[in-house]
Amino acid sequence: MNRKAQFEVARKNIYWMIAGFIIAMIVLAFALTIANYKNQLTSLPPELKASLIAMRFANIPECFAYQDPETYRVYPRIIDLSKFNEEHLTQSCYSTAGTDEINFGLELLNHHLSIKTNNYYNHDDMDNFIPEVLVKDGDQFTPDVLVIHVQVKI
């Protein structure tokens, strides 16, 4: 081969090395774009999931809502103070297998009481307030604010 032919062959080799790399990157970017689009179609705000789970805390007797022992009527947003402890929260209301699930910290502001689920480590991602709850302590009813701290994932 003369010098011109050698130059042509070498130029083509270098061109295909670079073009092959760029084409591979483009195909990979295309596949990632489609995967990202699919994730966007199915994404759900963690605030929504946390709010729906947190509904149970003040509304059902298995959590903290007061239930009349004679009529079995449930009173939503009336917190039974005798149930407001971590043992009842974990065993009866809500518990998680790890920190990749949503965990909660609950706080009654005026009563200065706070409890948390078994994998809550004060890594708050959002707060979800439930104002105007009543706290039943024996025969006494006192207004309070139930603050729900949400830990989405660690």
Next chain:
Amino acid sequence: MEIYTTMNTKAESVILMIFELVVVIGVIAMTFQIATAFAKSETAVKINLAQDLQMMVNTLVGVPGDSLVELPQDASHFIIILNSNQISVNGIEDSESEIVVRNFVLPAGHTASGTTEGSPKICLKKESSGDRKYLFLSDCTENEP
């Protein structure tokens, strides 16, 4: 020093052109295959369905008393299985590896169960019996009077 090859420059350029054509066709085929696989896939629909049912379960759990909810979605292409810690959705003709699962946590005294296959309308029902609460997944026609 001269290097002798068996091909002349015209033959080399023809081979290079064929090689370039093969590469272009290969890249087009790859991207087309990726796009077609995505378009045919029902994974996004299954994920959305499983997440909706997960949220429905959490909502029914958080509401005192009995209730009945109809899923506002056509589920006629899917098999849905509900048990006490997860909901799983799969296409009727899909393999087991394509199943979509979402977990939830039920309070004490709650049990969830039910299976539907090819039902266009599915309902989730919460019933109390003493201290026990039951969540049932079923075809909505079973709940009609």
